[in-house]
Amino acid sequence: MPRFELIATTTFGLESVVTRELERLGYADTRTLDGKVHFAGDERDIARCNMWLRSADRLLIKVGEFHAPDFGALFDKTVDLPWSDLLPVDATFPVAGRSVQSRLHAVPAVQGCVKKAIVESLKKKYNRFRFDETGAEFAVEVSLLRDVATLTIDTSGDGLHKRGYREFAGPAPLRETMAAGLLQLSYWNRDRQFIDPFCGSGTLPIEAALIGRNIAPGSGRSFIAEDWPWIDRKMWKDVRTEAKDLRQPRMSEPILGFDHDPAAIRLSEKSAAEAGVGGDIQFRIQEISELKSSREYGVVVCNPPYGERMGAPEEVEAVYRELGRVCDSLPTWSFYVITSNTWFEKHFGRRAPRRRKLYNGRLECQFYQYMGPAPPRERSAADSGATGEAAAPNTADEV
Ligand SMILES: C[S@@+](CC[C@H](N)C(=O)[O-])C[C@H]1O[C@@H](n2cnc3c(N)ncnc32)[C@H](O)[C@@H]1O
Known part of the structure; x- marks a missing residue:
């Protein structure tokens, strides 16, 4: 070839x-x-x-x-x-x-x-x-x-963010490719509880479920190169079959997606079902102030309102303050937040030990990363030299 x-x-x-x-x-x-x-x-x-x-x-x-x-x-x-x-x-x-x-x-x-x-x-x-x-x-x-x-x-045709599971999106959706990128920059893995408390149309929980179950992101769509005569159709079929075979069973912990907007939750449920991960995620109408968990070592990755496309400045500041309070109440958890709001750290209440500049569409954002301690099992794996999430952070170009 x-x-x-x-x-x-x-x-x-x-x-x-x-x-x-x-x-x-x-x-x-x-x-x-x-x-x-x-x-x-x-x-x-x-x-x-x-x-x-x-x-x-x-x-x-x-x-x-x-x-x-x-x-x-x-x-x-x-x-x-x-x-x-x-x-x-x-x-x-x-x-x-x-x-x-x-x-x-x-x-x-x-x-x-x-x-x-x-x-x-x-x-x-x-x-x-x-x-x-x-x-x-x-x-x-x-x-x-x-x-x-x-x-x-x-060779792709439609951009690869078009997975085929989302017909409609909320007012300020994250691109699926960006959501998958944020998740892979975090230390989340399928053994840790995952929550997005501002899930909107559900992009982060759905992408997390696809990663957690090793579902190929392209398995629900076609590609322009599939019509090319010099690529054997059987090859595409084999690649699809292989992707199906590599799917993992349900995760022990369901992924959680919350939002205070009932329309957003309805949209999320529809897209998750379309993506084949409806049974892996629990969506719920919930205010950020109600967020609590009895679990340890969980991970929050979220895209709260920025005050640009949605939310008045005072509302957004109150949301960040509330998120900071939740973070204080969950000391073993890791928090990852993308926003273009330059005052985020002030309202959240602490400086991020690590952050990365990213563009959400044309909007310059920072991805603030507050890493909690690694779970004991991952910690001992890292100590013994194994390469897992805990042992191999992706930090090369961060500040
Ligand atoms: C930027 S959007 C999230 C978009 C989402 N990542 C997506 O891909 O569709 C922010 C979300 O936060 C929700 N939100 C705003 N204030 C909230 C609050 N106090 N509690 C819970 N959800 C809130 C909004 O309803 C909105 O859906």
Whole structure:
């Protein structure tokens, strides 16, 4: 099978999470640059990574990269790339573009130039003058950054955050890929109680249940590359079957999702059922002030109102104060909070020992991390040198 240079794109701040996901899938040789994790793979890897990557936005094939200070260079070097190895004679190949700090900044002209160059390249190989573009779609992107053009083909189609379980979302939902990233930045694992006290449409509890039961995030959707004639359909079928076989049984502890809005709870229940994890999560209408637990070493990961898209400033401050009080009452628990509110720590009542800058959509946020003690079982595993959550934090680029 031919090898490709593959790129898992991700949002700023989650690159190390995607790298770790790829390592767990068996891809040790990765290279990270500007929200992109590069690695090598074949057709089966395209199917596996689309199926299993939880925090990546898309999976692309890199067709080529070169210096393109003018249209002549862009055209000639695009013609020289091996397009006919990837695009069948009937391929539909729309070209999208973007340009940052580059001399070629008129994006429609850049797209037109690349489209013409691909046609020219295919004409030579297929000995034809016209291409009707009636077949499978190969979405090409030309991305110019400081005069370097990178040409890619998307293998995912809809972004990977579209898992297929959510028809409607609440007013300020977290992307599924971001939710999975936050969970993987925390020390939560399936043996620890998990609570999201501001669950909204349920994204964090649902993603936690998918992780806890090892359910592939892509198992409920299709991918654009499934229509490509040179990837055997049986390969996709095998990857889906393998994903089904790898599912774990129910967790001993149900995941808990609370919100004071009854409409949010109804939405969460519907999406969880759609995702196949309805039986793994208990959703309940509940105010943050009512949050308590008799369990120890639990984990809260949450996305409270920020005061930007929802909540008046005084209400939001009161919510953070209340969350701080809950945190004081659960000394063995770990708390992880994402918010764009720069006064969060003041109202919560303590500085976070660790935080990480992340973007929720276009909004610059901090992910505040208050780690409680590790549970005794994990602590002894860490002492004995085993690599579990307790022994292997993902802290490389945090402050
Ligand atoms: C930013 S949204 C959470 C979105 C959620 N992560 C999602 O993906 O849909 C914040 C949620 O907190 C809830 N909320 C606000 N104040 C609350 C309070 N005092 N107690 C419980 N829930 C509250 C809101 O109803 C809203 O659903």
